[in-house]
Amino acid sequence: MRTAFMAGNWKMNKTPSEAVAFAKELVEALKGANAKALVAPTFVALPGVAEVVKGSNVLLGAQNMASVESGAHTGEVSADMLLDIGVQYVILGHSERRAIYGETDSLINTKVKFAIEKGLLPILCVGETLEEREAGKLEEVILTQVKEGLKGVSEADLAKVTIAYEPVWAIGTGKTATPDDADAVHKYIRKVIADLYSGSAADAIIIQYGGSVKPDNVKELMAMENIDGALVGGASLKTDSFKSIVFFDK
Incomplete structure (x- = not known):
């Protein structure tokens, strides 16, 4: 049984x-949740939020991280810096990082x-644009992003990875x-994982949906077999709405 995240x-x-x-507010509002709940603030807000969520059931994530250990990389934030303040998860390959900042599958991989090596738990984002979807390239794009994003990741380490499917055309558009x-794409991602690893790995991996999730659609989405x-x-960004999403099963 996969735990909702x-x-x-x-x-x-x-x-x-x-x-x-x-x-x-969130630490109080999310007490007693059955689902795992995580917040990912900006880098400058991470230290303060880390102190607030420490000891609570709210997990802490970063929105990105550097691909290297340290050194002359102006503007970057390292895994060790994140770990030092209590970050547990890191979002990687978000569509905005891919589209706006030109991050490639190779860099994301x-x-x-590196996140796994350092002890951070990656949330690997994958998803197609509207143009790719309309051109019938959805499965091709998802296959490439999953396969390339996980290249060199062992099945044992795959257990530390969460995948987030985000249809780019649905982000911030309503x-x-x-x-x-959505469930059909999540099912396809599981097939890709089964082909790359094993059926048990595909059954176990948590796959989030990331396309304008709101309190009024979360129950329907979470009722789907492959959406975790x-x-x-x-x-x-609002206490009431995020609480409603985390407590979707109430």
Whole structure:
């Protein structure tokens, strides 16, 4: 039985002081949740939020990390820096990192393996654009991103990886794939994992949906066989809406 996993990606929102105040609200609001709950603030807000969530059931994630240990990499944040303040998870390969900052499958793969090596748990994001979907390339894109993103990752280490399927055309647009459409892609991702690793690995891996998840669609999405959680953007920025998503089973 896979445990539901709800992750709030705050993106470039909330100042450090706002993030701390919000995290305090969430720690209270999310007590007793059956689902795993994670928040991923900006880098500058991570230390303050780390102190707030310490000892609670709220997990802490970063939105990105450097692909190298240390050194002359202006503007980057290393895995050791994240670990030092209590970060447990790191989101890698988000569609915005791919599209806006030109991150390639090869770079993302390097980050995934490095995160695992350092003891961070990666959330590997994959997903197609509207143009790719309409051109019938959905499965081709997903296959490439999953296969290349996990290249060199052993089956034992795969257990540390979460995959997030984010249809790029549904992020921040208010559009969502139907639950059946979303589940079909999640099912395909499991097939890819089964082909790359094993059936048991495919059954065990957590696959989140990341396409404009909201309180009014989360129950329907989570009722699908292959959807194990959500990577939430806008709806994770308010206590009531994120609480409703985390407590989708109430």
